[in-house]
Amino acid sequence: MSAILQEAKKQRASAKGWVTRSMKELGDLLNDDATSLELLETTIRTFDQRLANLEKHQMAVELELNTDEIESDMNETDKLQRSARKIRARAAKRLKDMTVVSDSRSEVKLPSLELPKYAGEAIEWQPFWDRFEALVDQSDLPVISKFSYLQSLLRGEALSVIQGLALTTENYKIACDLLKERFGSTERIIFAHVSGLMNASLTSRAKGVNQCDSLWKLRDQLLRHIRSLEALGISGKQYGMVLTPIIVARLPQDIRLEWSRESAGREGDLDWLMKFLQTEIQRRERSEIFNDLSMEKSNTPQDVERRKVSSASALQTSAEEGPQQCVFCQMRHTFWLTPVKE
Template structure:
């Protein structure tokens, strides 16, 4: 078992070394595109993750504490060596993205995708939405993120990077334990949808928001307060209708049982 684990680690080290060399070769290419760089980074991350897994298995088979320390030190030195190219690639990718933002290039043109006509169109830069964990904001956030990032043909590891940068507060903590790898992108999406995207939870949040709306009659801008109240009501009503809660059900929804328990209608 120990010999098999070491052979697996040796193979993983070989693949990681080859991926690091390929990344270094690509960085030296003057015609390198952003899409090529993102793909090479994603491949390196996969190889490094496989090496980490193989290293963990080897460590479990070492009983001698001194030999274990020696093995870990050697593994750490090798990992640091091959990651130097990854750091350079990350810096280069950030420079390319910054340049694309300054020139107003769209995601398609910056990554080298799309036809020749579309590549000549310069679209205004769109900021990625932020999501902090407020269920009321989930639907809007997710639809924007999918349109700006999710449907593009960039590697999943890059999509995950964009997703992480869009999350703050509670939402970011939910996926904190998932490392930045291509495989974890879909896992992170599933975790977020399970936590914040359940229709029944979204409906309940909007119902609570409707019940908590108050009109401030003490202000001198009474008319403005009425308009604000109307806007809030319309926003929640439209979202509820989009979720299948029609107007003829509002009477049941907004009428609490004695004792303050609200009717559960889903």
């Protein structure tokens, strides 16, 4: 027997011993009704590593054997491997049953809130992850269940990032790290918020109440980006001088005029622009209330009757003044007007 074959068989013998011990440990856990899910997961993981190690050393031995020796040698190890696979199948079934039970029990621990979906937008990453981390990642759910929840919440580009990862305990942390690296970059998020500020505009050029609604939406959109940047350590003073004129240019002309009257010395103050915009919208809303009251008052039955009397008086006065010059025939004669029925 060559030295290489002798060393390979020695390593295989050691691997067999570890597999045998792991089979006993796993069997004891399967026979214990009080076995915890986390302990079973850890033991299965160790068992799989040792079984894979045995298969590696078995292959090393077979490479050193003659063709006529391989079959008898394989039979020696095959019996242990078959027993190992049987107990591994029992452990997989037990783990699945325990996961289902654990999930059903954990449902009462999770708030009855729908978790947001995430498709890869840089601006949406932090709100998504903060909520997922609070409700799922830091909960008492099994790791496998956390990974399953995470997969179910991802869409599009975000899902493709972890598409190739198998649903295992080890891969959960890998999936979280991949997502954070891809979408949680501070620079990328800052750039997305600045782009949002630069591209913000009114959704409608309507007048009156509809314009107020559009202005509120614009103001809320701007404020969302500003507050998000502040949370990342970027204050409005760092970019206000550049972005304030861009935002003001997208406002209606009358609001721009009012801003120019009041903003002397504050042309680059983005926070002041937000306060001004809020005040201006509130003023317009109050003005619209009085406009509505004025319109309602002018359409009362008394006003309608008054307009009828005024029209009749005008016709009577015209008739009393005598014949008028006709614009068609240039002659003076009386006009006979037929009142329009209302």
